Amino acid sequence: MTASGIAQQAVETFSARERQRFLERNPKSVALAERAHKSLYAGVPMHWMADWSTPCPLFVERAKGARFYDVDGHEYIDFCLGDTGTMFGHSPDPVARALAEQASNGLTTMLPGEDAVVCGELLAARFGLPFWQVTATATDSNRYVLRWARAITGRKTLLVFDGCYHGTVDDVMVRCRDGETVHRSGLVGQAYDLTQHSRSIPFNDVEALEAALAKGDVCALLCEPAMTNIGMVLPDPGFMQKCRELTRKYGALLIIDETHTISTDIGGCTRLWNLDPDFFVVGKPIAGGVPCGIFGCSAEMAEKMLASRRKAQEDSHGHGHSGMGTTLSANALAMHCMRANLEQVMTQAAYDHMLPLAKRLADGFRGLIHKHGLKWSVTELGARSEFQFCPVSPRTGAEAEAAFHDELQMALHLYLINRGILITPFHNMTLCCPDTSAEDVDHLIDTLDQALSELLAIPG
Numbered sequence: 001m002t003a004s005g006i007a008q009q010a011v012e013t014f015s016a017r018e019r020q021r022f023l024e025r026n027p028k029s030v031a032l033a034e035r036a037h038k039s040l041y042a043g044v045p046m047h048w049m050a051d052w053s054t055p056c057p058l059f060v061e062r063a064k065g066a067r068f069y070d071v072d073g074h075e076y077i078d079f080c081l082g083d084t085g086t087m088f089g090h091s092p093d094p095v096a097r098a099l100a101e102q103a104s105n106g107l108t109t110m111l112p113g114e115d116a117v118v119c120g121e122l123l124a125a126r127f128g129l130p131f132w133q134v135t136a137t138a139t140d141s142n143r144y145v146l147r148w149a150r151a152i153t154g155r156k157t158l159l160v161f162d163g164c165y166h167g168t169v170d171d172v173m174v175r176c177r178d179g180e181t182v183h184r185s186g187l188v189g190q191a192y193d194l195t196q197h198s199r200s201i202p203f204n205d206v207e208a209l210e211a212a213l214a215k216g217d218v219c220a221l222l223c224e225p226a227m228t229n230i231g232m233v234l235p236d237p238g239f240m241q242k243c244r245e246l247t248r249k250y251g252a253l254l255i256i257d258e259t260h261t262i263s264t265d266i267g268g269c270t271r272l273w274n275l276d277p278d279f280f281v282v283g284k285p286i287a288g289g290v291p292c293g294i295f296g297c298s299a300e301m302a303e304k305m306l307a308s309r310r311k312a313q314e315d316s317h318g319h320g321h322s323g324m325g326t327t328l329s330a331n332a333l334a335m336h337c338m339r340a341n342l343e344q345v346m347t348q349a350a351y352d353h354m355l356p357l358a359k360r361l362a363d364g365f366r367g368l369i370h371k372h373g374l375k376w377s378v379t380e381l382g383a384r385s386e387f388q389f390c391p392v393s394p395r396t397g398a399e400a401e402a403a404f405h406d407e408l409q410m411a412l413h414l415y416l417i418n419r420g421i422l423i424t425p426f427h428n429m430t431l432c433c434p435d436t437s438a439e440d441v442d443h444l445i446d447t448l449d450q451a452l453s454e455l456l457a458i459p460g
């Protein structure tokens with residue numbers, strides 16, 4: 001028996017059946033997968049796309065709202081939503097129109113237009129931080145904010161929580177093992193020692209937080225207000241406030257990455273919980289699914305950024321490079337789409353629709369766990385909810401990871417895919433969008449109910 005309470009043998013039998021079913025149901029995806037291996041490394045345009053639960057990649061033909069359609073003509077209800085990239089539904093009409101408007105008016109010039117100014121004003125009004133920068137991805141935003149934090153404080157060490165993910169930023173690829181910071185496992189081509197300038201501590205551990213900050217070398221704590229990348233882990237009441245209080249006490253900055261938790265409230269957890277960060281990051285859905293990232297900062301940070309930049313320029317006699325950039329950052333297409341998204345898509349009405357549906361889904365998961373007598377739990381936050389294979393919602397990344405049962409998770413996901421439902425891969429997170437309906441939610445619950453009934457009927 002595994003930690004999830006489900007026998008490994010039963011999972012293997014169940015999984016083999018579903019893999020066979022997928023191959024029979026998706027001949028066009030199978031054919032494209034074979035063809036792809038001849039030109040794409042690992043048969044996919046980005047290697048992790050081969051890591052889903054399906055025996056070969058599921059090839060998508062088109063997507064709209066809460067639905068997408070595969071090349072074999074099947075329809076899917078999408079609770080993954082591009083892992084938040086399309087949190088407001090696939091191709092929202094205002095964003096599609098903005099794309100069409102900008103398409104023949106210039107895509108990128110390295111110069112700002114009026115859209116940039118309007119976006120700055122909209123972001124300041126929405127999130128409460130006065131100054132903004134626009135990047136190409138959340139990864140880039142985090143990377144640049146980290147550079148600014150080191151420049152501003154003159155300190156090098158980045159503090160993160162064990163099990164975090166903030167994009168492919170080298171400095172965050174560390175874990176905490178027995179109180180020591182170590183490299184995250186599986187890194188490819190890691191040439192230098194990340195533990196030199198990064199420190200990892202458990203989430204929800206005020207003592208470890210204070211001890212890490214008290215060393216006096218931490219430039220910033222970079223964190224999500226609730227962890228969402230190792231399974232969901234919610235903060236204890238008051239923990240995020242402690243993060244603010246203690247970073248301030250020890251002269252470190254607080255960077256809140258709301259790339260996923262922006263699903264909690266139109267102003268993110270930052271606004272909802274009054275977190276008062278020095279820097280605030282969002283990416284993925286901010287331009288309605290068009291690549292774009294942003295970061296905002298306080299007036300105090302903006303002043304200090306100016307001073308550090310001036311100093312760097314003086315030191316380099318005006319010929320230096322800030323180490324931040326990328327040519328396509330804040331391109332005309334992304335800015336036009338972000339404006340349309342902020343003005344017409346990412347609205348209070350959208351959240352008013354999404355939030356109760358996620359609650360309905362979380363309640364549905366709880367009902368299934370009770371019905372089938374499983375010792376699992378449900379964690380919910382805003383438009384997201386997740387079932388986890390442990391009796392009580394985890395409080396740390398390590399606890400969340402200990403509850404993983406990869407084969408079971410993959411088998412259940414594949415069962416759902418074979419019946420037209422997609423949830424976020426690699427753990428069990430679901431997201432509702434403005435186009436998700438109560439019927440969609442109930443359909444997911446009913447289908448998962450069938451899956452569990454079939455799985456539990458297999459002798460272990």
Ligand code: PMP
Pocket residue numbers: 083137138139140142165166167168224229257258259260283284
């Ligand atoms: N921050 C968080 C919290 C994320 O979850 C992710 C991606 N999952 C990122 C940053 C990076 O986003 P991107 O891959 O779009 O750069």
